[in-house]
Amino acid sequence: MDVKAAAKAVKQGDIAPVYLLYGTEKYQMNEFVSFLTEHAVSENERDFALVHYDLADTPLQQVIEEAEMVPFMVPRKLILVQDASVFTAGKDQGKVEHRPESLLEYMKNPAEYSVLVFIVNQEKLDERKKIVKAVKTGGTLLSFMPLGSEDLLKWIVKKAKEQGCTLEESAAEAVIRNAGTQLQTLAAEIDKLCLYAGKGGTIRPDIVDELIARSTEQNVFALVEDIANLRVDRALSIFYELLKQKEEPIKIAALIARQFRIILQVKDLAGQSYSQQQIASQLGLHPYAVKIAGEQARKFQAAQLKQILSRLGTLDYQMKTGAIDKVLGLELFLLKLAA
Template sequence: MRQIANDVKTGNFNRIYLLYGDEIYLKNSWKNRIIDKLRRPGDTLNYRVFSGQSIDVAELISLADTMPFMAERRLIMVEGSGLFKKSAPDELVDFIKNVPDETCLCFVEDEVDKRSKLYKAVKSADGCIEELSQLEESEIKLWAAKKFTKFNKKIRGTTVQKIIDRVGTDLQSLDSELDKLISYVGDREIVDDEDVEAICTVHLNNTVFDLVNATISGEQKKAMELYYEMIANKEPPLKILFLIAREFKALLETKELMKTTRDRKFIAGKVGRPPFVIGRYEAIVSKFSSGYLSGVINDCLEMEQGVKTGKISDRLSVELIIVKYSGAERRTEK
């Protein structure tokens, strides 16, 4: 169990929290749980939020060093300050060592430098440091399963996988779709594949990945069906073309990074995809050269230019890419 989970459960909160990482949903979830536990409804005297990279550090320290008014704790949230990426003021670093027991100081950041004085000060003061990064697929499945259990629903692992395949791995989107699904099944205990197909929205990025994979696997019919499905859903062809190019760019970046490292978490951070998606990318890029992947990207850019200059229709531009790279132009590395 995470330390923060134990703190929320027991109500024994630390003086300092540092929540950071690229999973916005988890950061907001834990931040809100702390607020719900420590802030009394309507209490504006003992709760303050400092936001952005231009916060008044002197005011922050003064407030954090002030006894709470008719309450056990004073809660101060510091969001997106960037103080853990740059040289934080010495007075703040020194204050971290002496945060009063009556104060709960919570930092919520995107990135931190673990070599920074402020990070080391929080660690030295036994603050609770939680890295909240994108989850692995197995962790997402467990998270989803727990939500269904909370609402007394049962679901097979294959059905959870179907949800992820349709919706994607963004926890905010998943949470919303799971709420819809739970509401849809009503009093029924079992959630099945038919429910997922009936109510869960297919995320565009997932469809684009399937289209790209079908194309380079030579499954032209499947790729075209996915494309026409997106068109039927009112997705603009130029947007689809852009997303196809972006997907191939991510594949190319993965291939280049794999030349120097096999650390999926590192590659995921560079490419901007969850680690388990990088695992899927690895299986794909091993079959194709960097030149091939670059060629697809360049062709997409040329098609986009052709559409903008009126030389080709937007709908046809994507069709030509699919036909070209699902047919004779497909080539694997030797």
């Protein structure tokens, strides 16, 4: 079951006895937990109906005892369980001893008055474990992974619409370019943009650039994009802006090297017919970053990228040993790269 189907079922009153939420997209996961809380227990009952546990310091069997215990003064209780590493691969390094069989036994006949929600902030579960299979069969298993590039743009536009303002498509791209891909950050920036635009207002790319300051990493990302498109003046302008912000040239060079390394890796994996999502998973990147790196990769040959990385390695050594002025070294590198 996907998240949309699960949310629809919850809205219709069909609430599962056990939920297992996993993935790296914490913002969406928290949104689903809030949505489930809203529909599972009424607001005036939450003092008695909401129970929180952390498996880092509470044994699983104690959580099951809580689920089996009849709620006090409320018809149903919602038990939120953090750090549920018992569902993932590898040995549990914690001091608490868990008995997974207690959950297996509970799943055979779950209490009607309890809703168990296990939260796992990791990319994968251990599908071989019996407790994972049990929840898959008798409960609801939901994955919260980073949105694909197109879905992320749609999410931004939808979020702005919910706030009563309109984002131009190019403005949505600008939001990601300036703020990055973390949903929590994006949501806060969209709130700010819509507050500025007002109800019914339209947000243009120039408004985004005016209101959302780019981080160093995002500035380097834009710098490499300008170099790939032979916009030397803009690339140098970003470089000088970073220097004004007291950024260390060695750090800037390292971030440029990182971006070119990503471009080379994306080019290599795309050449092996890996999909955007597979590349993102393999490199630990957001799908949107893979999309942009893929577009940049088409403008370079693999041999060129390797040569650029080699030159950056030499430049790094020269800057650290004092063989060249750090600012001058980076300026010459950028000019030669554009040439």
